[in-house]
Amino acid sequence: MLKIAVHGSHRQLLVLIGLVASGVPWVRGITAYTSSEQEAVNGTSTRLKCTFQTSEPVSSSSVTVTWTFRPQGQSHEESVLYYNEKPIMVDSGLFHKQVEWAGDIMRKDASITLRNVKFSYNGTFTCRVTNAPDVHGRAGELRLRVVTSASVSEITILAAAIGGGILLMLIILIAVVTVKHYQRKHEDIEEHCPSEKGSTMCQVEEATHLHVMEEKAHFERPASRASASSLKDEGEKLCDNSVVVLD
Structure with a gap:
């Protein structure tokens, strides 16, 4: 039986070689x-x-x-x-x-x-x-x-994708607004506080106080100018009166 099987395999191999050699x-x-x-x-x-x-x-x-x-x-x-x-x-x-x-x-x-x-x-x-x-x-x-x-599963996937996109946009927006807020706050501190070697010399409360004082001085300056002008007018009037008396 083994001999027959070997002969059968040998015959198949010869057929395969013949097909390749013939160009099939x-x-x-x-x-x-x-x-x-x-x-x-x-x-x-x-x-x-x-x-x-x-x-x-x-x-x-x-x-x-x-x-x-x-x-x-x-x-x-x-x-x-x-x-x-x-x-x-x-x-x-x-x-x-x-x-x-x-x-x-x-x-x-x-x-x-x-x-x-x-x-x-x-x-x-x-x-x-x-x-x-x-x-x-x-x-x-x-x-x-x-x-x-559309099936429920497809609708669910679509809704989840849209919701995730909206949530991501909100997170990015909140982050941008927060960064802008702290940058503006830091700029206000640097504007009203003297700095030395890159570090501020006063706290936020002091910067706020300085800002209020500047605003107060700004509003008081016109009143001071008005007082000085009034004194000048009074002086001119006194001078005129003195001239009249001398005459």
């Missing part, structure tokens, strides 16, 4: 990747993501992409989009003028976008990719569920 290309598997399930809101657009992995060099002319759709509970498939150097849309059927190419072959992306999603899109979308000679492999299958509104 060695076919490797190509794999397309999609989400297993996706949710879309009725009347909106949604992107069906499909990426692929291949061991052969990729070019726009070597890769073909085929998207098909199988309605929920049915066995027949309907064409959605075909790509060969450029996207080729279907000219009739459920997806006529409802599909856009959203992929990039050079980045191994074969995604599409469905516009104006309908409840009739409930079902399984299949993404098949070939890259000659890499033509055999696994297709990606995505089950689409069309709903009337």
